[in-house]
Amino acid sequence: MTDRIKAFLRDRRPEGPCLVIDLEVVRENYLRFERAMPDSRIFYAVKANPAPEILSLLASLGSNFDCASVQEIDMALAAGASADRISFGNTIKKERDVAAAYQRGVRLFAVDCEAEVDKVARQAPGARVFCRILCEGEGAEWALSKKFGCEPEMAIDVLEHAHRAGLTAYGVSFHVGSQQKNPHAWDSALASAADIFRTLFERGIELKMVNLGGGFATRYLEDIPGEATYGEAINGAIRTHFGNRLPETIIEPGRGMVGNAGVIKSEVILISQKAKDDIRWVYLDIGKFNGLAETMDEAIRYPILSEREGDAVPCVLAGPTCDSVDVLYEKKPYPLPITLEIGDELLIAGTGAYTTTYSAVAFNGFPPLASYVI
Ligand SMILES: *Cc1c(COP(=O)(O)O)cnc(C)c1O
Secondary structure, eight states: OOHHHHHHHHHHOOSSSEEEEOHHHHHHHHHHHHHHOTTEEEEEEGGGOOOHHHHHHHHHHTOEEEESSHHHHHHHHHTTOOGGGEEEOOSOOOHHHHHHHHHTTOOEEEESSHHHHHHHHHHSTTOEEEEEBOOOOTTEEEOOTTSSOBOHHHHHHHHHHHHHTTOEEEEEEOOOOEEEOOTTTTHHHHHHHHHHHHHHHHTTOOOOEEEOOOOBOOOSSSOOOOHHHHHHHHHHHHHHHHTTSOOEEEEOOSHHHHGGGEEEEEEEEEEEESSTTOOEEEEESOOTTTTOGGGGGGOOOOOEEOSOOSOEEEEEEEOSSSOTTOEEEEEEEEEEETTOOTTOEEEEESOSSSSGGGOOSOGGGOOOOEEEEO
8 A cells, every 4th residue: 555545545536446556566566576587578467457557667667568369469569569579478369369469560479289389370470489388376376277288298299399380489388376475386387397498409499488477476465475585486496497508588477566556445335234243244336346356265365454443353245246256255254343334445455466357347337447547
């Protein structure tokens, strides 16, 4: 919660729930990543928060961009990034979108199977491709399942296939799971990546790049490792597994770049109980469908600030829609001041990432989350 955000909310009094982003915090985060990992190029994961002001700031600081769609590519271009600073990092692309990206000058693509390689080979001849490998995601608060990537064994075939199809087999990528609080989580994936490099080298294909993905945590209620701690652990693991043949590396921070830069202002609509002496239910004007989707399974627990004093009592916290899944914290109730009243403002911190982008278009008539970048 920065003074600039406090002052903005005090002076502007925006109506309704909204996210306020402090660009100064984004700038500091970028510079910290740059210092912690000076040998890695930074590709901001646009999906975390694609506000044009954020993209322009990062473009001006020299950032590159990890994009998942042609729309995101166009946003990065509009923000001033040239096409050679853009990676089409989604392993699931329509063939015509590969063509559209190529036509815009993008030459770096993610793949995780031969069918995807064939699309890229047809529509983006000669482009660089990197193959994503599966990663356990253990220790991450927002794990990424098996949807993306293939077994390391298979990645060897996929990259060899790309080479034969006239593409540049460029490297290996993985993602250790979002909000990954263990800085050593990169180690085993780096070991697999080094194996793939060695095997392909023996077959005459020289890979160049390891894409270390995102996963860098933002601070919610618990302490997290700083960028420098991640940097030391990851750079150590790279040296362990690659020796003195160090690959180029890139990182793709999303949450770690913008999470702590944002605060959501919300309002208490109702406080009630289901029976006498039962737990309090607190209903907000923001919920799972207009910004707080990451409370799914209560995975992400945001710091919630009230101006009220007094003892905290456990409350069930719920959103405003008529869908019964629109409950934020129930299994593990959230402590809020006993003095909290209907109409009070609550500030939800650490909400700069994955809020506006997860906000549905007017489900139940609730508008998508408004956002102000200051
Ligand atoms: C979402 C995503 C990221 C960003 O992940 P964070 O955990 O938010 O840092 C990076 N790379 C890829 C390919 C992604 O899909």
